[in-house]
Amino acid sequence: MADSLEGKVALVTGGSRGIGAGIAKRLAADGASVALTYANSKDQADQVVADIAAAGGTAFAIQADSAVEADVVASVTETVQRYGQLDILVNNAGGGTFATLDEMATADIDRTLAVNVRAVILAIRESLKHLGPGGRIINIGSINAERVPFAGISVYAASKGAIAGLTRGLARELAPKGITINNVQPGPVDTDNNPADGPAAPLMLAAMALDRFGDVSEIGAFVSFLAGPDSGYITGANLNIDGGFTA
Template sequence: MTGGSRGVGAGVVARLAADGAQVAFTYASSKERAEAVVDAAVEAGGTALAIRADSLHEQDVVSAVAQTIDRFGGVDILVNNAAVGSFGTITDLAMADIDAMLTINVRSAVVAIRESLAHMGSGGRIINVGSINADRTPFPGQSVYALTKGAIASLTRGLARELAPRAITINNLQPGPTDTDANPADGPLAAGMLGVMASDRFGTAAEVAAFVSYLAGPEAAFITGASLDIDGGFAA
């Protein structure tokens, strides 16, 4: 999976490892944080491999898939989780920030999918972690971020048609406000987000990871091309 060293990604690594998967995940910066995620996966009875790779760079993503194949021999489940968010109006955002969102949030997912499909057999699973902002942007300054997540939803629908003959499913998971270090439930933006939700709390990384676990399992074999919300009623 891409982007597994913190937040939702770390939760997904822990859950899939506990489910018995051998998990390779990428991280862009903190080796120490990535090693802690590996340790947690081992403590849960699983196996994890941390690969330093910046999703801003295509070759890093290509190399991460190759290292996964070298270590584990194939790819049964791909989780595209790496993402970045820069918020501001279209005229205020720097083009460098816009390019980074387009590259990391969209292009790197395409690269990871292309590289993984060469090693993925029948019954494979691709799970894209998008955002509820693809469907609802109640505050100004989210337009480009929402664009990238809408692109992931569209990519998921299109690829479902291409991959169905190979019995590979692909789905788009759309979390709403989730309590992470990047978006804490007690942070300065929390009150505004809670004000547009049906729920009175943020979600947790463990809840999102449980949904990923379900989509990765055999009971979800008839779900493909779907954008599935886990948002506490953010889009209700």
């Protein structure tokens, strides 16, 4: 896949760590110029940019809180100002409060929906001013849109289910423009927030066909394929990469 994205510009939201960092690094390795956003992790974002540069790629970081509309809009604007175009949007930023519904404050519900749903919609709307034929939009959802194996993630799962529906609906709207949109739904992936040796790992491994967590590089490779020239016939798809979590 090396150089398959040469000449393309990608914006990866939430690209300072975990899955987002893996995606940003893979897109850059495959030739794209990358902008990545971070909310608070400036040092980690700078390290991702430095790692990309050390590998011969091009990247820069943008401070943006996905819960703030102005930040979402500005991240698209800054990307286009820096690189002159936008070809690939990866909506990776996400999060949530994990608790049963009766324990969740309204503010926690609002922020989960703002970051996981509203920010995705706003970023897509703003990016459509710049994306042309061949443009790619890739949402990073969650396998919890399809399977919720334990309590305490109902609001998070609802937010990711909304992204699955949004992806299908927008595929109809964007196809006449020559733009594809797909939703990648990772299962358990080894990150700082969800380590493969963490306390919740045995419960998740018990639900999987493969006896391991995914690696961020595997998600990055999948996203890079969807961003590239060989994926033009795929749109409106909710694509599981979950080690058999839903098998």
